Amino acid sequence: MQEHKNNVLAGRTAFLITAVTIICLMWGSLPAFAETVVSIAPSSPTVQTNQNFSVYVSIEPETTFVGAQLNIDFDNSLIKASNVMEGELFGNEQILYIFNDGTIDNQAGTINGLYAVIKGGSQIDEGGIFTEVEFTSGDRTGYSDLCLSNVILSNSEGQAIPVTVESKRITIISSTNGKDPNVEKPESSSGSGGSDTSEDVGNIDLKEVKSVYVLSDMDISYVFNEQGNPVNSISYHSVKTAGQITSTIEVLKDTSVTVTDTPPGKVYRHINIWVGKQGYATEENIEGAVIGFSVPKEWLAGNGIDADLIRMNRFSEGKWNELETNIVGENTDSVLFEARTPGFSPFAITAFGTSSSIKRDNEVVLPDGDIDTDENAEVYALEEQGSITGEIADDTKKLGCNTLLLLMTILILIAILRKE
Numbered sequence: 001m002q003e004h005k006n007n008v009l010a011g012r013t014a015f016l017i018t019a020v021t022i023i024c025l026m027w028g029s030l031p032a033f034a035e036t037v038v039s040i041a042p043s044s045p046t047v048q049t050n051q052n053f054s055v056y057v058s059i060e061p062e063t064t065f066v067g068a069q070l071n072i073d074f075d076n077s078l079i080k081a082s083n084v085m086e087g088e089l090f091g092n093e094q095i096l097y098i099f100n101d102g103t104i105d106n107q108a109g110t111i112n113g114l115y116a117v118i119k120g121g122s123q124i125d126e127g128g129i130f131t132e133v134e135f136t137s138g139d140r141t142g143y144s145d146l147c148l149s150n151v152i153l154s155n156s157e158g159q160a161i162p163v164t165v166e167s168k169r170i171t172i173i174s175s176t177n178g179k180d181p182n183v184e185k186p187e188s189s190s191g192s193g194g195s196d197t198s199e200d201v202g203n204i205d206l207k208e209v210k211s212v213y214v215l216s217d218m219d220i221s222y223v224f225n226e227q228g229n230p231v232n233s234i235s236y237h238s239v240k241t242a243g244q245i246t247s248t249i250e251v252l253k254d255t256s257v258t259v260t261d262t263p264p265g266k267v268y269r270h271i272n273i274w275v276g277k278q279g280y281a282t283e284e285n286i287e288g289a290v291i292g293f294s295v296p297k298e299w300l301a302g303n304g305i306d307a308d309l310i311r312m313n314r315f316s317e318g319k320w321n322e323l324e325t326n327i328v329g330e331n332t333d334s335v336l337f338e339a340r341t342p343g344f345s346p347f348a349i350t351a352f353g354t355s356s357s358i359k360r361d362n363e364v365v366l367p368d369g370d371i372d373t374d375e376n377a378e379v380y381a382l383e384e385q386g387s388i389t390g391e392i393a394d395d396t397k398k399l400g401c402n403t404l405l406l407l408m409t410i411l412i413l414i415a416i417l418r419k420e
Contacts, residue, residue: 265352
């Protein structure tokens with residue numbers, strides 16, 4: 001009799017262990033519930049007084065939707081809205097839709113009742129610009145938050161889908177001197193596209209930063225004009241909408257601390273170039289990246305170097321790689337060049353080799369050395385606080401729901417075993 005009870009108890013215990021194991025395996029395989037992101041951002045994080053600028057509202061869906069509505073809030077003492085235009089998100093020629101540009105109320109600092117809805121059974125599953133709003137800054141300097149409220153996205157069944165809303169802040173500076181000492185720096189401000197490198201501060205001779213709002217299928221160009229910066233421009237074609245993206249040029253005193261070897265040839269300047277956040281400057285996001293730079297004629301003449309011998313070199317995959325370099329023109333003081341690059345990292349402008357390895361005057365001649373084909377350059381940047389917070393929130397939701405499911409199932413199994 002005792003032996004029978006022990007067998008029954010052992011069987012029940014084995015059943016309980018097996019059931020708990022299966023539940024744990026299912027628990028680990030449950031998917032995380034990501035949310036659609038609705039964000040607002042200005043065309044530039046800083047504008048001058050009495051300047052026109054645009055603000056974009058973007059939607060990056062995690063699930064299909066057919067309708068969207070929202071309000072935009074801003075500081076009416078600093079900026080005024082003048083026009084609301086529809087973006088390309090609902091503007092597909094194959095889609096029948098209704099877009100309402102809402103009502104601008106500059107006295108209250110709001111734009112109310114923006115919405116769009118698809119007719120005829122189509123759905124949206126790709127991200128893009130929902131609306132573009134034209135603003136004008138006033139005479140005052142300061143900081144204006146750009147916020148979204150009453151944000152609702154609905155699916156084909158008329159149900160609201162979960163969304164994460166991201167706001168931004170714009171800075172208005174004086175147009176007379178480019179800055180205003182009366183403007184206090186805010187305690188915190190969200191931003192995007194900023195870069196943070198691991199370069200030794202003592203090795204940086206000059207640093208110049210530019211920011212552009214990046215839309216999909218757009219020719220992007222950053223223009224640099226700081227004296228002493230050999231880089232004149234960075235340009236590429238955007239594949240996706242990315243919002244505010246920053247390009248940073250660091251002109252160095254010597255070889256970058258992130259480089260393990262010196263470049264071949266006679267060095268004119270060492271530079272670091274970073275575009276966007278880590279992982280942004282890849283073939284999934286950009287195409288046809290070109291670096292425009294210049295070399296002074298005085299330096300060329302003083303070193304007995306012909307302009308044909310100038311190359312742009314990029315350090316990637318543990319070695320220096322010569323980039324395809326073109327002479328594109330000249331001015332009174334400098335010779336102008338362009339170099340095509342597959343990514344951004346430490347660079348060096350050098351002179352070496354023979355003139356036959358340079359493409360000049362539209363002659364297509366590839367260099368004799370290695371051409372850099374690394375499409376996965378690492379770019380050091382600050383992660384957006386909003387994105388990190390969203391990921392933590394999603395993980396917390398998943399953990400809470402799944403833990404509750406596990407505990408309830410275990411309690412039900414124990415109750416069944418006790419009843420037996």
